[in-house]
Amino acid sequence: MKITLFCTSLLMLVGGCSENAAVTDNISLQEVAAEAPAMKEIATNVDDKAYSGNAGTADTEYRQMVIKNANLAFETDDLEATAKRINAAAQKFGAQVQSDSESNTNYSLSRILVLRIPVNKFDLFIDEVAKGVTYFDRKEISAQDVTEEYVDLDARIKAKKTLEARYLELLKKANKVSEMLEIEKELSAIREEIEAQEGRLRYLKSRVAMSTVVIEFYKHTEQQAGATVSYGSKMWNAIKSGFNGISTFFIGVLYLWPFILIFVIVFILIRKRIRKKSNKI
Numbered sequence: 001m002k003i004t005l006f007c008t009s010l011l012m013l014v015g016g017c018s019e020n021a022a023v024t025d026n027i028s029l030q031e032v033a034a035e036a037p038a039m040k041e042i043a044t045n046v047d048d049k050a051y052s053g054n055a056g057t058a059d060t061e062y063r064q065m066v067i068k069n070a071n072l073a074f075e076t077d078d079l080e081a082t083a084k085r086i087n088a089a090a091q092k093f094g095a096q097v098q099s100d101s102e103s104n105t106n107y108s109l110s111r112i113l114v115l116r117i118p119v120n121k122f123d124l125f126i127d128e129v130a131k132g133v134t135y136f137d138r139k140e141i142s143a144q145d146v147t148e149e150y151v152d153l154d155a156r157i158k159a160k161k162t163l164e165a166r167y168l169e170l171l172k173k174a175n176k177v178s179e180m181l182e183i184e185k186e187l188s189a190i191r192e193e194i195e196a197q198e199g200r201l202r203y204l205k206s207r208v209a210m211s212t213v214v215i216e217f218y219k220h221t222e223q224q225a226g227a228t229v230s231y232g233s234k235m236w237n238a239i240k241s242g243f244n245g246i247s248t249f250f251i252g253v254l255y256l257w258p259f260i261l262i263f264v265i266v267f268i269l270i271r272k273r274i275r276k277k278s279n280k281i
Contacts, residue, residue: 065147065204068122068211072129073138076217079111082132086113086215089128093121095213110218116210129215138216146204153201160194 076082083100090097095117102111117125126141164187171183 065150065208067144067207069142070213071140073216074133074136093125108218113215115213119211122211157197164190
């Protein structure tokens with residue numbers, strides 16, 4: 001009898017342990033299933049919450065971020081000398097020439113330089129360029145404050161990275177393949193947003209650190225100064241223009257030769273039929 005009671009107690013104890021283990025596993029899976037939708041809601045609202053949480057400290061944590069640009073245009077007597085002077089100033093203040101283009105019209109010769117210069121040397125460079133200029137036809141200097149956008153992006157990136165870490169922890173708890181796939185899908189979307197926002201942040205940093213300066217300088221030609229075109233030159237230009245017009249017309253006709261051929265064949269067939277009818281009458 002004692003042996004029977006001992007065996008019965010032992011079986012009840014083992015069964016209880018198994019049931020507790022099953023309950024523990026069940027709770028783990030329920031936590032994962034319950035937490036996943038909550039994480040989705042966090043992912044939807046995290047941007048606004050994160051920014052509102054960091055906005056109050058923006059002034060103390062971030063310096064002012066300003067993008068400076070300049071657009072200058074002026075007349076010069078010597079294009080080459082002016083270009084050398086600007087390039088010398090660029091080397092002096094650590095500027096980089098992004099592009100250098102020239103154009104020639106019937107009225108003027110012009111050259112356009114696009115430079116990137118460290119923002120702390122921006123004003124010094126503009127003053128150096130202005131030394132050899134009598135007056136500017138165009139002098140536009142702009143300053144765009146992007147501090148708010150910079151703070152916003154930085155806060156959102158931090159919040160997204162925090163959310164990414166929470167999803168990674170959730171991924172460790174997941175036991176089902178469907179749960180893992182759902183969490184990895186959310187992780188992929190978060191990482192894409194982080195990369196896009198980090199790219200925008202790098203762009204803003206680059207634009208703030210290096211200002212863009214566009215300089216156009218030109219020289220009037222003799223024709224603009226008052227030289228007249230002879231009557232014979234005008235006639236010759238008119239003849240050349242007429243010849244070019246005729247050439248363009250014939251080239252256009254050549255492009256239409258299939259339609260012209262079809263039209264001729266149809267015309268011949270219709271003419272033959274009309275002649276046959278006339279002969280019968």
